Amino acid sequence: MAQAEKIDLMRIPPQSLEAEQALLGAILTNNRAMEKVVEFLKPEHFANAIHGKIFAACQTLLERGRLADPITLKDYFASEGSLNEIGGQDYIFNLAKASTTTINAGDYGQQIFDRYMRRQLIALGTDVVNDAFDITLENPSQKQIENAEAKLYELANEGELEGGPKVFSLAMKAAVESAERAMKNPNGISGVPTGLLDMDSLMGGLHDSDLIILAGRPAMGKTALATCIAFNVARRFQEENKANSTKKGVAFFSLEMSAEQLAARILSTYTHVGGQAMRTGKLTGEQFDTIASALSMLNTLPLYVDDTPGITVNTIKNRARRLKRDKEKGLGLIVIDYLQLIQESGRSENRVQALSEMTRGLKIMAKELQVPVLVLSQLSRLVEQRDNKRPQLSDLRESGSIEQDADIVMFVYREAYYLEQEQPIQRPKETQDAFQKRILEWEQKKIDLAKRAEAIISKQRHGPTGTVHLFFDGQFTEFGNLERQEK
16 A cells, blocks of 8 residues: 555544633633634534533523533533433533633634534545546536535535524514615615616615516517616626625626627617617717727626526526625626526426426525525416406416515516507598597507506515506617606
8 A cells, every 4th residue: 555545544534622622611611701602613513522512511501591510511411311421520520620711712613613614625525526436427527516516615604604593683683774774775775776766666676585587578678677777786886896895796697698799788778879780880980989988887897797508507506606705706686587598407397397496496596695686587478368468477487486486576568569569450431530540549659658668566575566667768778767757
């Protein structure tokens, strides 16, 4: 056997039994030492299982309002019948005798946690190596990479995002802080503003951990509205990032359009230079100067476009995690265009079940990453068969659990699109004057509705439903605030 292999076999997983003993001794002699470590240290972080049981017993006694010292600890284990398992009363008293000052308790706790994380990394690395050797059709390399990234992300966040029930007072504090943000905001919202005032007023902005479904039939402007929201949010983050050390950005997963096409849309909306003019190169000198002057702002926009086709929910989640952990980029909103183009990750019995698994995965992602997730979705053709073309929840295509998992379901609807297809035809025995009158009324209605759109909020878990009226300009694929007539 080679010397290197012998050394590997002799390796002991990282641990510091001295630090564990010193911390327990400090707690037993002065219970206030527990305050320095209780927020991040758990019994399972101790390398010695006996030390972990003693730490857990100290926590239990203190939570009951009792003193945690060698005598109470001895009685606690004796009543459980496990005193001999932890080395008897002599071991407990020896821990207290060997205690050091409580000032170092926090450092000892950090050292114990560090060794625990290293042991977890070793276990994860071993699993990755073993999985890589397991070459099967059901376990492709890309899937192994995604699983490894997910486990590594969970491990990296373990010290910050421990699971389990939260104390109600902490949840209440977060709710009060949210209300305070809304009170301080001039528009009275607590979430991320979309830039569309009436929408923000009804929804209170986009809230962390919410799954928002934006659905509509083709040509209604789903992508245009989602792009508008992503752009407005990214501009807000751009300003906030200048003053905040914690950066935020928008991740736009465009499964239908290329990144170049999406950028061209944003450029057209922002500069009011028509997309057709940019595609054909028929730009005036003034238009070209407008585009050039816009680049300085757009180039620094924290908007990150991923146009990889056919990716899975897990891939989206892993890439979003990387952005979240990138201190120079950050993550504050995820947009996905669109749900039906996401690749199935497993072998589902049918398409409805597959989409149900996707929406559950997206909701879990929103909660895990603590950001709003805006997902576009197609509607079924049943809409076209009704006289009233306004969409409703039952129109969600292959709905499955889309409605159930979503916190908000919003439809985009443009009446002008359907009105264009309903040009009046002269009725039997109808006079020419009456027919011309109907034509004029139809044309006038087209003019009135040409630049109007509706965002119909049919479900909102935490608020009211209703319809938001928006401005829409098809030439620049632009959505905006519709000025009220009384203004």
